[in-house]
Amino acid sequence: MKKILIALLLITSLANAQEESAISSKKNEFRIDVLSAVLSSKASISYERFLANDFSVGINVNYSDSKKLTEDFEDGYTNNLPKYEFNPYVRYALSKSKTRYYFAEVFGSYNGGDFKEIVREENGGTATYTTKISDYTDFGAGAGLGYKMYFNDSFALELLVGFGYNFANTDKSPDKISRVGINLGYRF
Amino acid sequence: MKKTQYIIVLLVSFLFSNCDINDDGFYNNKTIDVTTNLVTFSPIVNYNVGDYLYIDADFSRFQAEVGQTGLLDLFATTGNAENYAFSYVIEKRINGTEWETVFVNDSQLQINKGSAQNGAYVYGLCEYNSADQTYEYNVGFPLLASGNYRMSFGYNSDSDNSVELRSINNTKEITLNINSPLANLDNNGYFIFNVN
Numbered sequence: 302m303k304k305i306l307i308a309l310l311l312i313t314s315l316a317n318a319q320e321e322s323a324i325s326s327k328k329n330e331f332r333i334d335v336l337s338a339v340l341s342s343k344a345s346i347s348y349e350r351f352l353a354n355d356f357s358v359g360i361n362v363n364y365s366d367s368k369k370l371t372e373d374f375e376d377g378y379t380n381n382l383p384k385y386e387f388n389p390y391v392r393y394a395l396s397k398s399k400t401r402y403y404f405a406e407v408f409g410s411y412n413g414g415d416f417k418e419i420v421r422e423e424n425g426g427t428a429t430y431t432t433k434i435s436d437y438t439d440f441g442a443g444a445g446l447g448y449k450m451y452f453n454d455s456f457a458l459e460l461l462v463g464f465g466y467n468f469a470n471t472d473k474s475p476d477k478i479s480r481v482g483i484n485l486g487y488r489f
Numbered sequence: 490m491k492k493t494q495y496i497i498v499l500l501v502s503f504l505f506s507n508c509d510i511n512d513d514g515f516y517n518n519k520t521i522d523v524t525t526n527l528v529t530f531s532p533i534v535n536y537n538v539g540d541y542l543y544i545d546a547d548f549s550r551f552q553a554e555v556g557q558t559g560l561l562d563l564f565a566t567t568g569n570a571e572n573y574a575f576s577y578v579i580e581k582r583i584n585g586t587e588w589e590t591v592f593v594n595d596s597q598l599q600i601n602k603g604s605a606q607n608g609a610y611v612y613g614l615c616e617y618n619s620a621d622q623t624y625e626y627n628v629g630f631p632l633l634a635s636g637n638y639r640m641s642f643g644y645n646s647d648s649d650n651s652v653e654l655r656s657i658n659n660t661k662e663i664t665l666n667i668n669s670p671l672a673n674l675d676n677n678g679y680f681i682f683n684v685n
Contacts, residue, residue, distance in 0.1 A: 375661050376517065376660045376661060377515050377516040377517025377518065377660065377661075377664075378515065378516070379516065380516040417516060419516075419517075419519050419663060421557065421561075423558070423559040426559055426560065427551060427559055427560050427561070427562050428554075428557065428559040428560065428561050428562065429561070429562050429565045429566045430519050430561070430566045430663055430665070431566075431663070432517070432663065
């Protein structure tokens with residue numbers, strides 16, 4: 302019985318080591334965010350390139366077409382409607398395991414969408430206030446934390462929570478930006 | 490332990506991240522000051538029991554706005570709002586320093602133009618008359634008992650020399666808040682009168 306247990310432990314350790322080695326040899330990963338897709342009608346695709354020393358870099362691209370956000374924008378509960386984001390990021394793995402680990406991330410953001418303001422327009426001696434919709438773009442930065450796990454050497458499940466601030470055009474853009482998601486990915 | 494700390498940081502971050510979509514507020518909202526007294530009442534200070542105190546509004550959809558040229562179209566701005574709402578409170582003195590709100594049934598209000606409801610305050614609606622392009626309100630408040638009374642405008646309003654009118658319209662259109670000057674109020678924002 303004791304021998305069987307030792308054998309099982311050895312097999313498991315060997316399997317893990319093989320899996321870690323297999324994952325480490327794969328340097329690229331694509332992911333999609335299923336949480337954003339379901340909850341916010343947001344298409345969110347990420348690419349990550351794994352470097353040495355537990356670092357990785359990547360970029361996340363979002364496009365949002367949320368009915369609720371559009372309604373809030375039209376009803377005046379917000380004065381901007383975020384539509385797209387390009388978020389380059391750098392990550393550092395906080396755990397030693399390559400198959401299940403926490404990571405910290407810093408990200409930049411180039412984002413844009415629609416902005417609404419009320420303007421006064423004069424026409425032939427009378428005037429009206431009307432809403433004028435224009436585009437906005439802004440740059441931001443932030444940080445996040447996440448947890449990632451791999452299955453079958455290639456398939457990734459990732460939880461990510463991060464937030465940051467825009468800083469160049471906050472009269473029109475959202476003050477805060479966030480990166481919250483549950484991502485499914487493939488590493489190769 | 491380290492894992493627990495990470496999880497706590499994740500949860501706290503998630504709470505913060507819920508504020509991601511900007512800047513709560515109500516942005517289909519515009520407040521303006523006009524030069525005309527849109528709401529008026531008679532400055533008579535002595536009434537008899539059974540009389541009515543009439544509040545009146547009859548103003549054009551085109552109004553001069555403080556600091557602007559060109560008359561502002563109140564109707565077009567609001568996506569053709571049919572009503573502008575305002576409020577006022579009538580109180581009766583019950584002793585040297587205290588006043589109590591006078592309650593009457595809505596059916597006791599003499600509604601000649603517009604509409605009104607009475608509760609903790611009178612909620613009046615000026616109605617748009619397309620024939621002459623004006624908003625109209627004329628409602629008499631019954632004075633049913635003798636005593637000292639006072640009237641103020643805007644329930645919970647801090648203003649003591651103006652009345653606030655608010656357009657009633659679709660939320661997708663601009664809601665217009667109009668501050669209009671009022672005559673015959675004292676320095677504290679009250680019109681004091683007696684019923685004999």
